Amino acid sequence: MPLRIAIVGVGYSGFDSMTPGLSTRELMFEAASRAYEDAGVDPRKDVQSFICCTEDFWEGISITDEYMPDQLGAVLKPLCTISSDGIVGLATACMHIMSGIADVAVVESHSKISDVLNPDEISSFALDPIYDHHVNADPRFVAGLEMTRYLKETSTKRDHCAQVAVKNKKNALLNPRGVHGANLDKDAVLNSKVASSPLTELESSKTIDGSIVFVLASAAKAKKLSDDAVWINGVGWSSDTPWIEDRDMAKATYAEQSAARAYKMAGVQNPATYFDLAEVDDTYSYKELQSLEALKLAAKGKAGKMVESGTFDRDGRLPVNASGGSLGVGHLLEATGLHKMLEAVLQLRGQAGRLQIPRAKKAVVQSWRGIPTATGAVAVLGN
Amino acid sequence: MELSQKITSYPGHEITPEDMKEGKYLDVVYKFEPKYSWAAGVAISRFLAELKEGRIIARKCMNCERILVPPRMYCERCFRPTDEWVQIKDTGTINTYSISHVGTDARRLKIPILVAVVDLDGATLGMGILHNLGEVEPSKIKVGMRVRGVWKSSSERQGAITDIRYFKPIGEE
Numbered sequence: 001m002p003l004r005i006a007i008v009g010v011g012y013s014g015f016d017s018m019t020p021g022l023s024t025r026e027l028m029f030e031a032a033s034r035a036y037e038d039a040g041v042d043p044r045k046d047v048q049s050f051i052c053c054t055e056d057f058w059e060g061i062s063i064t065d066e067y068m069p070d071q072l073g074a075v076l077k078p079l080c081t082i083s084s085d086g087i088v089g090l091a092t093a094c095m096h097i098m099s100g101i102a103d104v105a106v107v108e109s110h111s112k113i114s115d116v117l118n119p120d121e122i123s124s125f126a127l128d129p130i131y132d133h134h135v136n137a138d139p140r141f142v143a144g145l146e147m148t149r150y151l152k153e154t155s156t157k158r159d160h161c162a163q164v165a166v167k168n169k170k171n172a173l174l175n176p177r178g179v180h181g182a183n184l185d186k187d188a189v190l191n192s193k194v195a196s197s198p199l200t201e202l203e204s205s206k207t208i209d210g211s212i213v214f215v216l217a218s219a220a221k222a223k224k225l226s227d228d229a230v231w232i233n234g235v236g237w238s239s240d241t242p243w244i245e246d247r248d249m250a251k252a253t254y255a256e257q258s259a260a261r262a263y264k265m266a267g268v269q270n271p272a273t274y275f276d277l278a279e280v281d282d283t284y285s286y287k288e289l290q291s292l293e294a295l296k297l298a299a300k301g302k303a304g305k306m307v308e309s310g311t312f313d314r315d316g317r318l319p320v321n322a323s324g325g326s327l328g329v330g331h332l333l334e335a336t337g338l339h340k341m342l343e344a345v346l347q348l349r350g351q352a353g354r355l356q357i358p359r360a361k362k363a364v365v366q367s368w369r370g371i372p373t374a375t376g377a378v379a380v381l382g383n
Numbered sequence: 384m385e386l387s388q389k390i391t392s393y394p395g396h397e398i399t400p401e402d403m404k405e406g407k408y409l410d411v412v413y414k415f416e417p418k419y420s421w422a423a424g425v426a427i428s429r430f431l432a433e434l435k436e437g438r439i440i441a442r443k444c445m446n447c448e449r450i451l452v453p454p455r456m457y458c459e460r461c462f463r464p465t466d467e468w469v470q471i472k473d474t475g476t477i478n479t480y481s482i483s484h485v486g487t488d489a490r491r492l493k494i495p496i497l498v499a500v501v502d503l504d505g506a507t508l509g510m511g512i513l514h515n516l517g518e519v520e521p522s523k524i525k526v527g528m529r530v531r532g533v534w535k536s537s538s539e540r541q542g543a544i545t546d547i548r549y550f551k552p553i554g555e556e
Contacts, residue, residue, distance in 0.1 A: 019422065020422050021422070021424075021425065022422060022424050022425065023421070023422055023423060023424025023425075023426075023427065024421075024422075024424075025424065025455075026424045026425060026426070026456055026457075029456065029457045036462075042462070043462050044460075044461070044462050057417060060417065060419035060421065069459065070455065070457065070459035071457060071459075073459070073462035075459045075460065112422070114422070115419050115420060115421050115422060116417070116418075116419055117418035117419060117420055118416070118417060118418045121415070121416060121417050121418070122417050125415050125417075129411055129413055130409075130411050133411075133413060
């Protein structure tokens with residue numbers, strides 16, 4: 001039987017390169033206020049569980065969870081922090097609801113990357129200190145390693161990766177949240193500076209600030225709260241081995257496993273023809289192709305050609321990152337999964353404005369935790 | 384009985400500082416230096432600006448009528464925006480205190496650090512400031528003691544919580 005947890009409210013704030021006027025907590029209060037208004041709930045009375053997805057090193061404070069309650073309306077209520085992507089937070093909220101601990105649960109995640117002066121130092125710190133930290137380079141060298149192997153094994157053309165960046169940045173021009181939207185051609189992408197070969201700068205998403213809040217409810221509670229609930233019908237998450245030198249660099253195995261679990265839960269038999277839209281990881285250009293193949297939305301090694309032929313365009317057979325994705329909108333650290341969820345929810349509610357995909361009813365959303373991880377999560381949504 | 388009581392020695396070779404100096408063992412030294420420039424936000428920015436002027440400011444929630452310090456733009460109890468700025472006093476009452484004899488490096492301190500939470504006059508009872516005490520014999524400190532902030536001179540103040548040097552008993556002025 002498919003999972004049936006309702007998304008009854010969403011809210012967000014920020015979506016800018018910098019938000020110097022607000023503290024992290026004030027940014028969260030804005031997003032939470034909007035989400036609760038959207039859901040028609042009072043967090044002090046109606047919510048039994050709060051979950052934040054944060055990393056202490058991005059915050060610059062240890063035990064971040066202790067600083068989360070006030071601005072979410074969670075003082076003296078159950079709250080926990082998960083140091084993983086927002087979709088894993090949603091999965092946790094689903095479990096809290098299914099277990100009966102809560103009938104309404106809230107998930108928040110944010111990026112306040114403009115508060116961090118040397119984010120590369122923090123990314124590098126994620127490398128094994130004894131074994132891998134001797135490589136003294138921008139941590140995107142890990143992406144370069146994956147991309148090289150992916151291109152080699154799948155015979156995907158270099159141009160195909162560039163086309164992902166062209167597509168997503170163009171889509172983002174229609175998105176009010178699209179900080180990094182641009183109308184570029186493939187040559188501009190390919191000729192931008194090399195970050196770590198073969199990956200170029202315009203193929204790397206850039207971080208932005210923002211907070212996103214989701215309000216989830218049990219099916220019974222959702223009937224009372226909402227006429228336009230979007231349903232989480234399946235969810236899965238998975239972590240590969242941390243050894244960069246031991247895992248399959250050509251494919252996103254963690255995404256493949258996560259998708260298999262989410263599809264099984266949601267009863268999805270033929271993913272390639274099942275969905276009306278997909279919001280998938282595009283932290284880097286090649287990642288979108290790897291993700292599409294892992295999610296069985298493209299056959300192995302075929303995603304590049306399908307991007308080239310327009311299959312995944314906004315008006316194509318399966319719009320992928322019609323929002324502009326991380327390349328076009330911006331990367332939100334642990335909130336990246338919730339950003340992708342937000343875009344999918346707005347689509348399934350018919351509230352996506354100029355981005356709206358006609359008759360959108362089923363969506364798949366996937367996120368990756370970023371370098372140097374091999375952790376990802378997938379959610380299957382329906383309206 | 385303590386589990387470790389029976390253990391008199393551990394198997395293997397004890398690594399000495401000399402061993403490390405001689406490079407007998409792998410020693411990975413890595414200095415992790417994350418750097419931040421936190422945006423203080425609307426409430427704390429104003430609070431710090433007021434400290435520079437020698438004043439303490441709070442926010443009032445019209446719903447629960449509490450006067451909140453440190454100030455915040457939202458009331459955590461009512462979950463709504465707070466409504467107005469309220470100037471409060473630099474005098475107050477010791478809510479609780481502790482005399483710390485251990486430094487951050489675990490060494491015994493020659494001069495103990497006097498830490499207190501001071502309920503500030505003008506804020507809702509039970510709200511105040513975490514700060515140091517000064518100009519007081521540690522043995523004389525008591526819960527309920529009346530204290531006043533001792534400020535740096537206006538030229539020394541920089542818009543930081545340390546613009547108040549410490550709180551001292553009012554009776555000893």
